[in-house]
Amino acid sequence: MIEIDYYEILEIHKSASNDDIKRSYKRLAFEYHPDRNPGNSNAEEKFKVISEAYQILSDPDKRARYDSFGHISSEGMFSDQDFEGGFSDIFGNLFEEVFNAGQRPRDERGSDLRYSLELSFEESLEGADREIKIPRRVLCTLCEGSGAAEGGETVCHTCGGRGELRYTQGFISIKRQCSTCRGNGKRITKACGFCSGNKFIISEHTVRVKVPPGITDGARLRVKGEGDNGFEGGPDGDLYIEIQVQEHPLFKREGHDLYLNVPIGFVQAALGDEVQILTPKGQSTIKIPPGTQSGQNFRLKGKGAPKLEGRGTGDLYIRVEVQVPVKLSKKQKLILEEFAKASEEKNQPVVKRFLDKLQSLFN
Ligand SMILES: [Zn+2]
Ligand SMILES: [Zn+2]
Numbered sequence: 001m002i003e004i005d006y007y008e009i010l011e012i013h014k015s016a017s018n019d020d021i022k023r024s025y026k027r028l029a030f031e032y033h034p035d036r037n038p039g040n041s042n043a044e045e046k047f048k049v050i051s052e053a054y055q056i057l058s059d060p061d062k063r064a065r066y067d068s069f070g071h072i073s074s075e076g077m078f079s080d081q082d083f084e085g086g087f088s089d090i091f092g093n094l095f096e097e098v099f100n101a102g103q104r105p106r107d108e109r110g111s112d113l114r115y116s117l118e119l120s121f122e123e124s125l126e127g128a129d130r131e132i133k134i135p136r137r138v139l140c141t142l143c144e145g146s147g148a149a150e151g152g153e154t155v156c157h158t159c160g161g162r163g164e165l166r167y168t169q170g171f172i173s174i175k176r177q178c179s180t181c182r183g184n185g186k187r188i189t190k191a192c193g194f195c196s197g198n199k200f201i202i203s204e205h206t207v208r209v210k211v212p213p214g215i216t217d218g219a220r221l222r223v224k225g226e227g228d229n230g231f232e233g234g235p236d237g238d239l240y241i242e243i244q245v246q247e248h249p250l251f252k253r254e255g256h257d258l259y260l261n262v263p264i265g266f267v268q269a270a271l272g273d274e275v276q277i278l279t280p281k282g283q284s285t286i287k288i289p290p291g292t293q294s295g296q297n298f299r300l301k302g303k304g305a306p307k308l309e310g311r312g313t314g315d316l317y318i319r320v321e322v323q324v325p326v327k328l329s330k331k332q333k334l335i336l337e338e339f340a341k342a343s344e345e346k347n348q349p350v351v352k353r354f355l356d357k358l359q360s361l362f363n
Pocket of ligand 2: 156157158159160161162163164178179180181182183184185186
């Protein structure tokens, strides 16, 4: 039977307050935690005993019972089950607190901002250079972020201006950020008149945005550091620019390729012709060969949208739509009837193939 003095283990006096117990436990648990002592079985054992001592002494009922019996055997009072679950919950919270001490809420990053930028179809292909105005939160220009009027600051009485508090016991010392001044060591006695002590003001900021050629609708550009200013020297947030591209009345875009529907007359399609088209660089003409069918595509290599990643450009596809003439005059009808009489099967091979298949189904 091993006799254990829980007060000795937690290195506290018999009259220690609950806060003393908690503080001492945190300090020791931090030192002996298995994560900090990998492979050290002594530390592991010690850690277990510390936790055991804390479980008893932090509970007023258990502590009273323990006090009245004095030194008792560890085996007599606990089974291992007393620690499973309950213990890790208590410990998890405390340990987190110890680790985070002195980090929050200093060095907080400023918020990211979003801006929607509308571009014309042409701008999306050629790229754009725009200046946009962003209202963002910046350090007050009058007090430079201190929040205090001139002479309206004194040293923090809690930490004496150091910004942190040090807990020392034996060889162990833990530093914690001062919660009164949040670590900056100062106390405001008179607030800055410009920001009302908020330390920040909202200010409109001009940002120059270079949109690369070939950008697509829905793309997002990140401008580093152009979001809100950070807290207490923390980094600034970023600005995200969401691109919206206006639709073009004639072009359709798919990936890096552009599509353009071009209507032509049936005589042009039959005889071949030069037809007017549009490319991103302006008007142009292409040659349509004799016998062009409706729906046929002509590819103009490299006349599409620039590729953002790597080099090169997509293609432009010209899709021909053959128009059947309407509102024919008497004379036109006669000519077409003459034309029909002079036509042969080979003039309309697709029609012939269809009729052949139809015939074969009924024979
Ligand atoms: Zn101010
Ligand atoms: Zn302080």
